[in-house]
Amino acid sequence: MIDIHPELPEVLFKYTSEAGLLSILRNKSLRFSRPTRFNDLYDAKLQLSAGYDREAVISGALEKLYASISGEDQTPLVGSMGALIESMRPKFSEDSDKEQLFAELRLGLEESLDNLPDLLKKYEPEFEAHFQLSKILCLSSDGYSPPMWGNYADNLKGAAVGFTPTVEADSLFLTAKPIRYLDKRPALLDEEPLIEQLSARSKNDPDEISERIVFTKAMAWQYEAEWRIVAGHGWKPESETEQVQFHIGDLRYIVLGTRFDLEKVAEVKELMATFPNARLMYLSDDYSFIEA
Known part of the structure; x- marks a missing residue:
């Protein structure tokens, strides 16, 4: 259809x-x-970079991850981060230290963002070749x-x-x-899709990437x-x-x-x-x- x-x-x-x-x-x-x-x-041609406020992304991902762990948000999770969050749910209680949990999760989020530039550079030729055809x-x-x-x-x-x-x-x-007409070339990842990925709610969606590029x-x-x-x-x-x-x-x-x-x-x-x-x-x- x-x-x-x-x-x-x-x-x-x-x-x-x-x-x-x-x-x-x-x-x-x-x-x-x-x-x-x-x-x-x-x-x-997509600008293979991520245009985002680092702290805003981390804060947004932490809140979504906490909502998933606590059970407030039942959105299905994906990937290895999703499996980790699922494993943490049974251990969660109302007495859990939110700040301590945030501190532990923040380390992983910061590492993911640190690795992002090299990851984008690695896949740039693949993206370029695919969409230029x-x-x-x-x-x-x-x-x-x-x-x-x-x-x-x-x-x-x-x-x-x-x-x-x-x-x-x-x-x-x-x-x-x-x-869509924009003031600047779109980045592969901006804040909202990056938060969704870091909080295990989505993977790189080829259709969404195509929308951004084409x-x-x-x-x-x-x-x-x-x-x-x-x-x-x-x-x-x-x-x-x-x-x-x-x-x-x-x-x-x-x-x-x-x-x-x-x-x-x-x-x-x-x-x-x-x-x-x-x-x-x-x-x-x-x-x-x-x-x-």
């Missing part, structure tokens, strides 16, 4: 050049690419954006193709997720209003790009830029005939859409 994002837009747009539009219509497919082909140097389709929820028309639709000589995801068609676009960009790119579809390493892992077919009923709008070659319009209309729900539109000078 597809996990549909609650804020999935009614229409997702793919900005493209004239040649890109004709390719989409002829092949009924969209190009997924590796991040190495994107125009953002840091795309899908991802195949991604970039879309936008905004079809009326002047910068997007200028940057991604060949300076208004291209088009924006609008897709409406449909559940009945098991649409590819139902898997789209939005980009679905996060700098605030400077916010104008893109980007949504992404990620296909792992794709069906052809050795290729930098690959074409993925979409359901013909999902294509709803073809919006031609104000500088689109009018001699190509007839060909566009002919190719559109195979898409039952497609409507041809023109971009106006005020970046609204006009029915053809």
